[in-house]
Amino acid sequence: MNRPLLIVGDALLDVDLRGQAERLAPDAPVPVVDGPLRDARPGGAALAACLAAADGRRVCLVTALGADEASAEVRRLLAGRVRLVELPLDGTLSTKTRVLASGAPVVRLDSGDGRAAGPTEEALTAVAGAGAVLVSDYGRGTADVLRDALAEAAARRPLVWDPHPRGGAPVAGARLVTPSQSEARTLAAALADGDGRPAREPGRDAARAGRHAGPEARSRAGHAAGSRQPAEDAARLVRAWGVGSVAVTLGERGALLSHGDRPLLVSTPWRASGDPCGAGDRFATAAAGLLADGVLPEAAVQGAVAAATRYVEEGGVRCVLRGGPPADAVDRPARHAEDARAPDAFALAAAVRARGGTVVAAGGCFDLLHAGHITLLEAARRAGDCLIVCVNSDASVRRRKGAGRPLVPAADRVRVLTALGCVDAVAVFAEDTPESLLRELRPDVWAKGADYGVADLPEAALLESWGGQVVLLPYLDGRSTSVLAERAARAETRP
The missing domain is CATH 3.40.50.620 (HUPs)
Structure with a gap:
């Protein structure tokens, strides 16, 4: 069906510096990267918009951009791919630079501290008229300045929220929230129990108990805690946020979907190897697109897991943005x-x-x-x-x-x-x-x-x-x- 999708969130500029490393520096045990080539691409919500467009959807991106060079480069990279609705940016756009030596990342450099400065009438109109919404929150304020409009949208149409620990909580009524396992752990631990005490951390409790047990008992306790924790975190977040469901992404293990009760574990359909950069965005855009097309959350998560797996296997973001095979969101198409x-x-x-x-x-x-x-x-x-x-x-x-x-x-x-x-x-x-x-x-x-x-x-x-x-x-x-x-x-x- 490929219905249109509105994406609201924080655009970033992602840069890879790729070179060969065959020796260590004489003054420190670090690789010397020779002849690095610069590869820039849209990041954050801008990447999510490009991935949704690669599925053949009409995409509108609401994001904050400024007068700095990084913002100008993101505009150039988005041209012809998506419709862009800009919010004012206070500061310079965030840029993430990875240095890769012979294909392996060795360091990441972050710069830019810009935040969305406020809403615009065009952005509010876009949210009000959207048939389905994905909020790609990277903690830079875009979702915050449009929060009231997003809350109204969540009451009437499918809304998926891809959260960030430095961003605000998803709006109540969101159909699906898609944190990674580490994000879910951080967000759940930040909640307080009814008596004001910090939330219990199952993995930490098991580890403490395991120090006083034998090796076999420690192994069983660690395994049980590892399988329980994402489910407990997801259920806790569903209740605390008042959302329909939470899907915790588990990397190569797939995803776990919870409506606040017994979870559904969706395993990856096959083991993929490749650069996982952007796989979380791929999962969120696929899930949002499928919900926009009218499928249930369970089917949306299954399709999103398959789409993210294929995305990694086919070369990740560089393949998609350079016109390679589209990462189909519905299923593993050829298999x-x-x-x-x-x-x-x-x-x-x-x-x-x-x-x-x-x-x-x-x-x-x-x-x-x-x-x-x-x-x-x-x-x-x-x-x-x-x-x-x-x-x-x-x-x-x-x-x-x-x-x-x-x-x-x-x-x-x-x-x-x-x-x-x-x-x-x-x-x-x-x-x-x-x-x-x-x-x-x-x-x-x-x-x-x-x-x-x-x-x-x-x-x-x-x-x-x-x-x-x-x-x-x-x-x-x-x-x-x-x-x-x-x-x-x-x-x-x-x-």
Whole structure:
């Protein structure tokens, strides 16, 4: 649906200085960064606005900018991406500069102390007319000067608040609040119990108790405290703020959603590696966009976790702002959608080839996954350094197997396959044969069950054209999707 989104918050300027580090300075044990290149991009609420626009949404950003050079650079970077409604800025715009040595950050330099100086009629009108709002609060005052208007908006439409410990509390009635785990801990600890005492810190209490216990007891206590604390913090914040729900982001573990009672843990759909800078903004914008489209908070958080995971895997903010693949907010598109191809399958194949490894691919319908499939896939994985499974789309299965198939839709078949430890990536193809997909993947090995013959495989000549080969693997006799389906049908008809 991609409905429009209003983003209210504090813009920043993010700068990366990237260079190579091959030696330490003679006067201190610090790396010497040679020939750093400057890479500037919108930060804070300005980054959130660009990420939402990358989803194909019409975005209006309400933020404070001034007459300083950092503000002028953010204006240039936002031009053509979003509609900008400016508030006056008292001071200079905050700039965060990371110095990266051979890709690893070694230090961050912060400058600028500007704050929003007050509302404008244009900004108040934009908030009043918005269909959905994301507040990206970085503690620089934009949300504070528009607080009354935001409170009115929260009573009438979806409003997501991405908080900051140095900012104000979210307005009552916000649909969803999205702190990180450390932010939730800080915000919850700052609250006071009814008797005025500081909030209890579960992790600290467990640690104190653990000092007087044995090693096994200490391990159990630490694990329990680590799993409890985000849930307790989220529930406490829901009650204290009077908001609909709090989703605590847990980094590579996903997110925990609480309405003030039993929490919902949403795990990441796969393990991503990459630069996590901006992943929290990606999560908040995806969740806000999905709520704007009318989904429930539970579905919005699931989509936001998938979007943030893919964002990190595909290169983070630099990929999005430079026109790379958009970070889809709804689901992992290629792994969970019919007739789509997982971009990570191609990236994985390229990475394995680059380090001299062997790329193995296997294909099929995988309708009603059974022991024969598992035997084949495990053997295929042992034949190389990664296994990419090519799966027929639903339409392709129907053409091959008949109107009653598939029994399991493509999205579910892909989910089951990606859960297998022997499978590294999955790609779905819409054609009757995987030749077009294989031509793009260019695997070194194409693995098939021994119930086929090489002469029966039209892919064999294709693999040989780039030096690949078809490998037949032993197939577990007596296992068949058709047999399982017939057996299940007979069982249903018995009295």
